Amino acid sequence: EAGVAQSPRYKIIEKRQSVAFWCNPISGHATLYWYQQILGQGPKLLIQFQNNGVVDDSQLPKDRFSAERLKGVDSTLKIQPAKLEDSAVYLCASKSGGASYNEQFFGPGTRLTVL
Protein backbone atom coordinates (compact mmCIF):
# COMPACT_ATOMS: atom_id res chain seq x y z
CA GLU A 1 0.00 0.00 0.00
CA ALA A 2 1.47 3.33 -1.05
CA GLY A 3 1.86 5.91 1.69
CA VAL A 4 0.92 9.58 1.82
CA ALA A 5 2.82 11.49 -0.85
CA GLN A 6 3.86 15.12 -0.56
CA SER A 7 5.74 17.48 -2.80
CA PRO A 8 7.97 19.32 -2.89
CA ARG A 9 10.10 17.98 -0.05
CA TYR A 10 11.94 21.28 0.37
CA LYS A 11 11.16 24.85 -0.61
CA ILE A 12 13.03 28.08 -0.03
CA ILE A 13 11.31 31.39 -0.80
CA GLU A 14 11.61 35.01 0.16
CA LYS A 15 9.05 36.71 2.35
CA ARG A 16 5.98 38.03 0.53
CA GLN A 17 6.32 35.35 -2.15
CA SER A 18 3.72 32.65 -2.71
CA VAL A 19 4.13 28.90 -2.32
CA ALA A 20 1.97 25.83 -2.78
CA PHE A 21 2.25 22.33 -1.36
CA TRP A 22 0.64 19.19 -2.70
CA CYS A 23 -0.57 16.07 -0.90
CA ASN A 24 -1.87 12.76 -2.21
CA PRO A 25 -3.38 10.69 0.62
CA ILE A 26 -3.55 6.93 0.87
CA SER A 27 -6.12 5.58 -1.56
CA GLY A 28 -9.57 5.41 -0.03
CA HIS A 29 -8.80 7.61 2.96
CA ALA A 30 -11.66 10.07 3.30
CA THR A 31 -10.12 12.25 6.00
CA LEU A 32 -7.15 14.48 5.25
CA TYR A 33 -5.28 16.78 7.61
CA TRP A 34 -2.66 19.50 7.15
CA TYR A 35 -0.41 20.15 10.13
CA GLN A 36 2.27 22.80 10.64
CA GLN A 37 5.33 21.79 12.65
CA ILE A 38 7.56 24.64 13.74
CA LEU A 39 11.09 23.67 14.75
CA GLY A 40 11.19 22.30 18.30
CA GLN A 41 7.44 21.83 18.57
CA GLY A 42 4.85 19.19 17.88
CA PRO A 43 2.60 19.37 14.81
CA LYS A 44 -0.37 21.72 15.00
CA LEU A 45 -3.52 21.28 12.92
CA LEU A 46 -4.14 23.81 10.18
CA ILE A 47 -7.13 22.28 8.41
CA GLN A 48 -9.10 19.03 8.23
CA PHE A 49 -11.06 17.73 5.24
CA GLN A 50 -13.67 15.01 5.10
CA ASN A 51 -13.86 14.00 1.45
CA ASN A 52 -13.86 17.41 -0.27
CA GLY A 53 -15.52 19.35 2.55
CA VAL A 54 -13.78 21.35 5.27
CA VAL A 55 -14.41 19.99 8.77
CA ASP A 56 -12.14 22.26 10.81
CA ASP A 57 -10.14 25.28 9.67
CA SER A 58 -10.32 27.23 12.91
CA GLN A 59 -6.53 27.43 13.21
CA LEU A 60 -5.81 28.30 9.59
CA PRO A 61 -4.58 31.90 9.14
CA LYS A 62 -7.10 32.62 6.44
CA ASP A 63 -5.66 36.00 5.50
CA ARG A 64 -2.69 34.22 3.93
CA PHE A 65 -3.32 30.47 3.94
CA SER A 66 -5.77 28.60 1.76
CA ALA A 67 -6.38 24.93 1.09
CA GLU A 68 -8.57 22.85 -1.12
CA ARG A 69 -9.30 19.23 -1.77
CA LEU A 70 -10.98 18.94 -5.12
CA LYS A 71 -12.73 15.65 -5.88
CA GLY A 72 -11.98 14.45 -2.35
CA VAL A 73 -8.54 13.04 -3.17
CA ASP A 74 -5.49 15.28 -3.63
CA SER A 75 -5.10 18.46 -1.63
CA THR A 76 -3.12 21.66 -2.02
CA LEU A 77 -2.11 24.13 0.67
CA LYS A 78 -1.12 27.64 -0.40
CA ILE A 79 0.53 30.51 1.41
CA GLN A 80 0.25 33.97 -0.10
CA PRO A 81 2.14 36.08 0.90
CA ALA A 82 4.61 34.16 3.07
CA LYS A 83 6.04 35.56 6.29
CA LEU A 84 9.24 34.64 8.10
CA GLU A 85 7.25 32.87 10.82
CA ASP A 86 5.79 30.48 8.23
CA SER A 87 9.12 28.64 8.15
CA ALA A 88 8.15 25.14 9.26
CA VAL A 89 7.52 21.61 8.11
CA TYR A 90 4.07 21.12 6.61
CA LEU A 91 2.77 17.63 7.20
CA CYS A 92 -0.13 16.02 5.43
CA ALA A 93 -1.90 13.07 7.06
CA SER A 94 -4.79 10.84 6.09
CA LYS A 95 -7.03 8.42 7.93
CA SER A 96 -9.48 5.73 6.96
CA GLY A 97 -12.86 5.15 8.53
CA GLY A 98 -14.22 6.58 11.74
CA ALA A 99 -12.83 4.17 14.31
CA SER A 100 -11.10 6.06 17.08
CA TYR A 101 -8.21 3.62 17.20
CA ASN A 102 -7.31 4.10 13.55
CA GLU A 103 -4.09 6.00 13.34
CA GLN A 104 -3.33 8.88 11.04
CA PHE A 105 -0.72 8.13 8.39
CA PHE A 106 1.67 10.98 7.76
CA GLY A 107 3.53 11.98 4.65
CA PRO A 108 7.24 12.91 4.65
CA GLY A 109 6.44 16.60 4.94
CA THR A 110 7.50 19.73 3.08
CA ARG A 111 10.19 21.80 4.76
CA LEU A 112 9.59 25.49 4.01
CA THR A 113 12.21 28.13 4.65
CA VAL A 114 11.17 31.76 4.30
CA LEU A 115 14.07 34.22 3.98
Place this chain on the structure above:
Amino acid sequence: AQKITQTQPGMFVQEKEAVTLDCTYDTSDPSYGLFWYKQPSSGEMIFLIYQGSYDQQNATEGRYSLNFQKARKSANLVISASQLGDSAMYFCAMREGPEGNTPLVFGKGTRLSVIA
Protein backbone atom coordinates in the same frame (compact mmCIF):
# COMPACT_ATOMS: atom_id res chain seq x y z
CA ALA B 1 -3.65 24.98 29.51
CA GLN B 2 -1.53 22.48 27.66
CA LYS B 3 -3.52 19.49 26.50
CA ILE B 4 -0.43 17.29 26.23
CA THR B 5 2.66 17.80 28.38
CA GLN B 6 5.98 16.12 27.76
CA THR B 7 8.36 17.32 30.45
CA GLN B 8 11.55 15.70 29.14
CA PRO B 9 13.09 17.69 26.28
CA GLY B 10 15.85 15.10 25.94
CA MET B 11 16.67 11.64 27.25
CA PHE B 12 19.70 9.38 27.00
CA VAL B 13 19.61 5.62 27.32
CA GLN B 14 22.20 2.89 26.99
CA GLU B 15 21.68 0.39 24.19
CA LYS B 16 19.68 -2.67 25.34
CA GLU B 17 18.31 -0.83 28.38
CA ALA B 18 14.66 0.16 28.88
CA VAL B 19 13.54 3.80 28.87
CA THR B 20 10.33 5.57 29.87
CA LEU B 21 9.15 8.72 28.12
CA ASP B 22 6.65 10.75 30.12
CA CYS B 23 3.35 12.15 28.91
CA THR B 24 0.51 13.74 30.85
CA TYR B 25 -2.72 14.94 29.31
CA ASP B 26 -5.61 17.20 30.17
CA THR B 27 -9.17 16.58 29.06
CA SER B 28 -12.65 16.60 30.56
CA ASP B 29 -14.02 14.34 27.85
CA PRO B 30 -14.57 10.76 29.07
CA SER B 31 -13.86 9.41 25.59
CA TYR B 32 -10.40 9.98 24.16
CA GLY B 33 -7.48 8.23 22.56
CA LEU B 34 -3.78 8.55 23.22
CA PHE B 35 -1.10 7.98 20.59
CA TRP B 36 2.67 7.87 20.45
CA TYR B 37 4.54 8.74 17.27
CA LYS B 38 8.24 8.52 16.45
CA GLN B 39 9.86 11.14 14.22
CA PRO B 40 13.37 10.27 12.97
CA SER B 41 15.65 12.92 11.54
CA SER B 42 14.19 12.20 8.10
CA GLY B 43 10.98 13.87 9.28
CA GLU B 44 8.21 11.36 8.80
CA MET B 45 5.86 10.60 11.68
CA ILE B 46 5.69 6.89 12.47
CA PHE B 47 2.79 5.55 14.52
CA LEU B 48 3.90 3.41 17.46
CA ILE B 49 1.04 2.65 19.81
CA TYR B 50 -2.54 3.58 20.74
CA GLN B 51 -4.47 3.54 24.04
CA GLY B 52 -8.20 4.20 24.26
CA SER B 53 -9.68 5.78 27.37
CA TYR B 54 -11.96 2.81 27.94
CA ASP B 55 -9.31 0.17 27.36
CA GLN B 56 -8.88 -1.96 30.46
CA GLN B 57 -5.38 -3.14 29.67
CA ASN B 58 -2.24 -1.24 28.84
CA ALA B 59 -1.42 -1.32 25.15
CA THR B 60 1.63 -3.18 23.90
CA GLU B 61 3.24 -3.35 20.45
CA GLY B 62 6.44 -5.34 20.29
CA ARG B 63 9.09 -3.46 22.27
CA TYR B 64 6.69 -0.60 22.97
CA SER B 65 4.24 -0.51 25.84
CA LEU B 66 2.08 2.25 27.20
CA ASN B 67 1.83 2.72 30.95
CA PHE B 68 -1.69 4.16 31.18
CA GLN B 69 -2.67 5.63 34.55
CA LYS B 70 -6.07 7.15 33.98
CA ALA B 71 -6.54 8.72 37.42
CA ARG B 72 -3.21 10.50 37.09
CA LYS B 73 -3.87 11.35 33.43
CA SER B 74 -0.57 9.94 32.34
CA ALA B 75 0.32 7.80 29.33
CA ASN B 76 4.02 7.06 29.49
CA LEU B 77 5.76 5.19 26.68
CA VAL B 78 8.11 2.40 27.68
CA ILE B 79 10.67 1.18 25.15
CA SER B 80 12.34 -2.06 26.15
CA ALA B 81 15.74 -3.23 24.91
CA SER B 82 16.64 0.09 23.27
CA GLN B 83 18.35 0.00 19.89
CA LEU B 84 20.48 2.61 18.14
CA GLY B 85 17.70 3.02 15.60
CA ASP B 86 15.37 4.21 18.37
CA SER B 87 17.19 7.55 18.46
CA ALA B 88 14.53 10.06 17.35
CA MET B 89 11.93 12.55 18.54
CA TYR B 90 8.93 11.00 20.26
CA PHE B 91 5.56 12.71 20.37
CA CYS B 92 2.59 11.97 22.57
CA ALA B 93 -0.77 12.98 21.09
CA MET B 94 -4.43 12.91 22.05
CA ARG B 95 -7.69 12.69 20.19
CA GLU B 96 -10.64 13.96 22.26
CA GLY B 97 -14.22 12.83 21.97
CA PRO B 98 -15.89 9.73 20.54
CA GLU B 99 -15.50 10.79 16.93
CA GLY B 100 -12.62 8.94 15.38
CA ASN B 101 -11.75 11.66 12.90
CA THR B 102 -11.06 14.53 15.28
CA PRO B 103 -7.51 15.84 14.80
CA LEU B 104 -4.63 15.00 17.07
CA VAL B 105 -3.19 17.43 19.61
CA PHE B 106 0.53 16.87 20.06
CA GLY B 107 2.98 17.55 22.86
CA LYS B 108 6.32 19.24 22.26
CA GLY B 109 8.16 15.96 22.07
CA THR B 110 11.11 14.24 23.72
CA ARG B 111 14.38 13.67 21.91
CA LEU B 112 15.71 10.20 22.72
CA SER B 113 19.35 9.40 22.15
CA VAL B 114 20.47 5.78 22.40
CA ILE B 115 24.13 5.35 23.30
CA ALA B 116 26.18 2.33 22.24
